[in-house]
Amino acid sequence: MGEVVRLAGLGVSRGVVAGPVVRMAAPPVLPAPRPVGDAEAEGAVVAGALEAVAAGLRERAAAAEGDAAEILGALAMIADDPMLREEAEQGVRDGLDAPHALDAAFTRHREAIAALGGYLAERAADLDDLRHRAVAFALGVPMPGLPSPGHPYVLAAEDLSPADTAGLGPDVLALVTAKGGPTSHTAILARGRGLPAVVACPGVMDLADGTYVCVDGVTGEVTAGISREEAEAACERDRLERERLAATGGPGRTADGRPVRLLLNIGSAADLVPGGEGVGLFRTEFLFLGREREPSFDEQVAAYAEVFGRAAHVVVRTLDAGTDKPLPFLGLPPEHNPALGMRGLRVDRVLPGVLDTQLDAIAEAARRTGAEAWVMAPMVATRDEAAGFAARARARGVARVGVMVEIPAAALLADRLLEEVDFLSVGTNDLSQYAFAADRQHPALADLLDPAQPALLRLVAACAEAGLAAGKPVGVCGEAAGDPALAPVLAGLGVTSLSMAPSCVPAVRDALSRHTYAECRELARAALS
The missing domain is CATH 1.10.274.10 (PtsI, HPr-binding domain)
Structure with missing residues (x-):
């Protein structure tokens, strides 16, 4: 056995697996330019x-x-x-x-x-x-693609495109990339499939093909040079833990029975799987991506109705366009800093018809299916924005209207926002980015983007306290919601629901069941300090 090498990255999808590394093929090399005759x-x-x-x-x-x-x-x-x-x-x-x-x-x-x-x-x-x-x-050379070694393997790549991530076969045991961030397409797709993954792991491409490694998608550690027996023992512990968690079921609640609703983040009806208590984040922008023109009213009604008909509880987020989700049909001009520009609800300032059509379609889908539609707007910053959105949604018969809290200003005004809407949903990914002025894709700033940061938790606490005072629900739908170590803390802050990737539900349910509400409150007090 050689020297043990431990590489550190960001764990973005749970699981421990071991196997031989196979590196992604290098891109095609351009030859010297040649004269153009024709x-x-x-x-x-x-x-x-x-x-x-x-x-x-x-x-x-x-x-x-x-x-x-x-x-x-x-x-x-x-x-x-x-x-x-x-x-x-x-x-x-x-x-x-x-x-x-x-x-x-x-x-x-x-x-x-x-x-x-x-x-x-x-x-x-x-x-x-x-x-x-x-x-x-x-x-005239083969297009780059995934390796096919003929046996199960850990895929290592400098970075992995969405096209390749979507095409992964069952022989891929885990993903490790040298670049990437926790909310990259690679991370999102890996979590959706329950495939262990580590990103921002420098040095992984220096490992020779065939090197036996153990990948921990929670800690982000990739270990080479350990014996197969050690690696297999780690994998066996993970397998037994997964089996134990898979055998659990029922609604989310603390050890003494306080309910904390466990919901799913989805992009379409295809993402619905058993295990959650409904949908806490229906990301409707996936219906709009890849389109040369806006989806018609009838197309939207059909997509929303399919989800409403298959889930008992659905929270729909209206179109969150901009930044990483540019939509050509909107015709929005380029911006110097798109994360601070026309995104989310702000698109309505220049193109109000898009939101009107979407709200009409959501309301019609709810009528056809008999569902109680909950609808929330992203990137709300002021009470006036919340009030305006609520009035338009309620005028169409939407049952429950809420807003996302992704901007510190909204967290600081949570009590005022709840005078206008029925619920809040805290998006910790963006809230941490704006609170710490740290790009959420930057792997070197992962410590600032850690959802356990006391400053971020204080913003979440402000929202939860406002919800308790108003008697209205406040959920969390960012990556923090799927972290079993943080779930009891969020419950202790007063959060009433957690929405996450389906693969995260069993571990979060188990973590809550191991603590009484009083213990969760104590964990929250410690985390805030």
Whole structure:
């Protein structure tokens, strides 16, 4: 047995597994530029490459479900972008061969997105994947993709595109990437599948293929050089724990019976699985991604009704466009800092018809299914915004109206907001980003983005205390909600529901059941101090 090597990353999807590492193949290498004899033929290669990439993504989207299908569809739209194609074809007219013209066009688009910072900077990795595929087609070499070693393996990559994450087969035991953030597409899709994953793990690509490693998706530790017996023992402990948790059931509650509702985060009806007590976050923007035009009223009614018909309780978040979810049909101008610009409810300031149609569709879907629709708006900052949204939703017969608390200003005004709405839902991902002025995708700032930070918990506590005083529910739907170590603390603060990825529910249910409410209150007091 060689020297033990311990690599540290961010654990983003629970589970402990062991197996041989197989590294993702390197992207295609551009050869030296060559003279262009026939510009028309070279332009046809450019067009063919982009069409082939888009067609492949659409095919994979058709075979996928839920978030994966929506993300793949959005990527296909990027490959189909007429501006991208025109820029690459202009490169040919300027004397570049097809592979170099494609490379130059993707590079310029990537630089423009990366310069915007925030969420969009991480989405630049998606463009890298499209670039690699298009250049490979133009060179006549196989498109980069997932390795197929013929045996189960731990996949290591510099970064992993949504297209590749969505296409992972059952032979992939775990994911480890050198880059990425806790809310990247890779992390979201891995959690949705219950696949152990670690991101922002420098050094993983230095491991030789075949190196036997143990991956802990909770602690973020990747260990090489330990014996198979040690690794197998760790995996066996994890397996037994998962079996124990899977055997539990029922509603969320503390040891002495105080209820804490356990809800699911979903993007469509395809994400619904047994285990939760309903849906605490229906992210409707996935219906809008990858679209050249706004979904029609009837399309929206059908999508919402499908979810309402399959879940006893559903909280719908209205369109959260902007930042990492740019929607071309909105026609919003580029922004220097999109995380602080026209996103969430603020889109309504320039395009009110989009929200009106969505509210009409939600109300109609509720009428057709007999569901009690709960609807909340994202990125609310003021009491006036909350009141305006509530009035429009109630005018359409929406049963319960709420708002997201993602901005410190909203947390500080929680009592006033609850005078206008029926419930609050705290989005800890964005709330931590804005409270600590720390990009939520930045792996080097993970300590500031830790939801156990006392300053963040005090903001959550302010919301929960306002809810208790008003007799109205206050939930948490950020990544903190799925952390079993933090769930008793949030319950002790007075949070009434926790909404999370389905794979997180068993561990959170178990953690709550091990503490009385008085113990949760004591844990909360300790965490706040």
